[in-house]
Amino acid sequence: MPVIPAAPVSIVIPAKNVAAYIGETIASALAQDEVAEVIVVDDGSIDGTIAIVRAMTDPRLRLMTNNSAGVSSARNLGARHASGHWLLFLDADDRLRPGAVAALLAAARRAPHAVVVYGDYNTIDSEGRQIGRRELLKGRRKPSGDVLARLTSGNFIVNGGIAIARAEAFRAVGGFDVGLRYCEDWHCWCRLAAIGEFAFTPRLLLDYRVHTANTMNAAARTPQDFLPAVARIFDDGLILARLPTGSAAGLRRAAEIHLVTYSAMQAARFRRYREAFSYLGMIGRRSLKSVPRSALRVVLTCFGL
Numbered sequence: 401m402p403v404i405p406a407a408p409v410s411i412v413i414p415a416k417n418v419a420a421y422i423g424e425t426i427a428s429a430l431a432q433d434e435v436a437e438v439i440v441v442d443d444g445s446i447d448g449t450i451a452i453v454r455a456m457t458d459p460r461l462r463l464m465t466n467n468s469a470g471v472s473s474a475r476n477l478g479a480r481h482a483s484g485h486w487l488l489f490l491d492a493d494d495r496l497r498p499g500a501v502a503a504l505l506a507a508a509r510r511a512p513h514a515v516v517v518y519g520d521y522n523t524i525d526s527e528g529r530q531i532g533r534r535e536l537l538k539g540r541r542k543p544s545g546d547v548l549a550r551l552t553s554g555n556f557i558v559n560g561g562i563a564i565a566r567a568e569a570f571r572a573v574g575g576f577d578v579g580l581r582y583c584e585d586w587h588c589w590c591r592l593a594a595i596g597e598f599a600f601t602p603r604l605l606l607d608y609r610v611h612t613a614n615t616m617n618a619a620a621r622t623p624q625d626f627l628p629a630v631a632r633i634f635d636d637g638l639i640l641a642r643l644p645t646g647s648a649a650g651l652r653r654a655a656e657i658h659l660v661t662y663s664a665m666q667a668a669r670f671r672r673y674r675e676a677f678s679y680l681g682m683i684g685r686r687s688l689k690s691v692p693r694s695a696l697r698v699v700l701t702c703f704g705l
Contacts, residue, residue: 408436409501409564410484414466414474415440415492419448421609423456424528428495430458433502436484437462440492441477444468449492472576472584479570487567489560489585493609495528496561500605504564507601511544515596516589518542518563521606523704528607533704535604542600548593548642552633552651554658555586561606563589569596573638582621583629583659590633594642621666623682626659657683661694665701 411429415422422440429438440453443466453463464481466474475489486508490496500519508517520540523532543550550556557563573591576584592598633639634652643651664679676698684691 408434408484409486409488409505410436410478410482410567411438411488411490411501412475412478412482413438413440413490413492414443414471414478415445415449415453416443416468416471417445417447417449418492419445419452420526421493422449423452425490425492425495426453426456426461428497429490430460431498432496432500434505435460435501437482439464439478439482441466441474443471443474470578472578472580476575476578479567479575482567485567486564487570488564491559491561491608494559494561495524495607495609497605497607500562500603501564503601503603503605507599508564511597511599513597514544514599515566515569515592516557516563517599517601518557519601519603519605521559521562521608522604523610524607525610528609530607531610531704532608540602542602543598544600545597546593547598548590548639549644549647549651551586551590551593551598552639552643553654555583555589557585557589559606559608560585561608565592566596577632580629580632582625587629587632587636590639591636594638621663623656623660623663623679626663627656630655630659653686657686657690657694660686661697664694664698668698668701 413425426438429435437460439462441464442450464477466477479487503519504517508514511517520534522530522534525531542556569592573595576588580587630652634648640648660679660682664676667675667679680691680695683694
């Protein structure tokens with residue numbers, strides 16, 4: 401990718417039936433410095449979401465409709481019409497922390513060849529109260545530079561609201577795969593990592609909201625729901641061409657362990673401990689040496705980490 405100066409950011413917010421949160425989410429985006437526009441793509445809301453967006457008068461705010469085509473299609477639509485050099489994909493029930501975009505752009509200026517710059521997040525409840533304790537991990541380093549092999553073994557970005565991607569790079573890799581129901585963001589990050597560098601800044605940039613609707617959705621997922629994304633990543637010619645020779649099989653196994661661990665973490669978060677133990681058993685059948693680390697991550701989840 402050519403070197404370009406850090407430039408204004410377009411924030412894309414896919415939205416469906418989020419009247420309870422969309423106003424706060426948009427306000428957090430418009431409060432950021434160097435934001436060229438905030439594009440809300442409504443995906444077939446039947447509550448008051450659209451009315452709330454239309455009532456906000458900031459000239460940087462744009463509303464588009466997507467006719468219930470899905471979250472990936474909504475993000476892609478917003479990205480196609482975005483004018484900024486950087487894209488940030490913000491979920492409609494989360495909120496950016498003050499100075500988040502400025503911190504990402506500062507990191508981008510320190511890494512002029514990066515196609516993605518990302519940070520970290522904390523969790524809040526439905527009322528906006530902090531429930532996570534990830535500030536205890538302040539200073540934790542995540543990968544920078546050529547991250548493809550590490551990223552294919554597990555999604556360390558987790559939430560698109562903590563990252564900015566170069567618009568030209570995002571469009572070059574084709575955006576989000578609308579055929580994937582889950583982990584479509586992970587697949588997209590991997591394709592971006594195949595064409596350029598990533599840069600990490602150790603800042604908490606996003607408040608990820610944990611509330612009834614999204615926790616019920618997460619609680620219903622099993623490892624089987626995520627495996628199509630693993631298959632898609634390791635059947636992607638762009639990604640495979642950049643992986644070290646002979647590494648794909650081991651990385652694929654690591655990716656499966658990562659997703660089963662995530663399922664165990666979610667089960668523990670919702671106090672379904674029997675399921676969490678069963679998922680750890682699945683990990684043991686794949687790799688006994690991976691069980692201690694996965695178990696530790698499950699325990700940390702119970703403490704908001």
